[in-house]
Amino acid sequence: MPAEQIHLVRHGEVFNPQGVLYGRLPGFGLSDLGRSMAEAAARDLVARKRPVARLIASPLQRTQQSAEPIAAAFGLEPDLDERVIEPTNRFEGKRMSGAQGALRDPRNWLLLVNPWEPSWGEPFRSIADRMLDAMTDAAGSVDSGDVVVVSHQLPIWMTHRRVAGRALAHDPRRRRCTLSSITTFERRGDRFVEVSYREPAAGLQSLATDVGAV
16 A cells, blocks of 8 residues: 655755855755754644654755654654755856846846746756656555655645646746645545645744745
């Protein structure tokens, strides 16, 4: 029997005093607030009183750190899966907003020619495909119970839109995937169905800075 539910957990706030788009860059771990957010996500999962049989995380520092309180709560060692990692992005290391923001620099405008692909990074279709592949394998990797996957905003949002049958192209400002949010899916027959979305760290969001992705 495959996993009963797959919980996609986004990481907490990242320590990013320069306000750059960090993408896959190394050295971007959680802030103190981000650790509190990750702990809130772990408490939410525990409160559900569901058996969690496996924990998977993206290889990046912020997701591994966000997995730590979940690992402690359920007595699990997280497995790393490259397929749930942040997408590549040609704006990595740049500030996106403000007078010196990358979007104001004409040299970067060629990267914006096709926002529906998108032209600045990994195609949306590729992101959705690898996430669904990872979730399918995760669901079949346990005999019973749930699987928790700690990932990133855009991969989780692409999964939501693919499962909902919606176009993958979207306005990044309208993503429903806050820091340390949990989007839950069930496998029904040969497809996934989204069954819930929660924001256990909602009370901390107003204190957070979230500029890590486009």
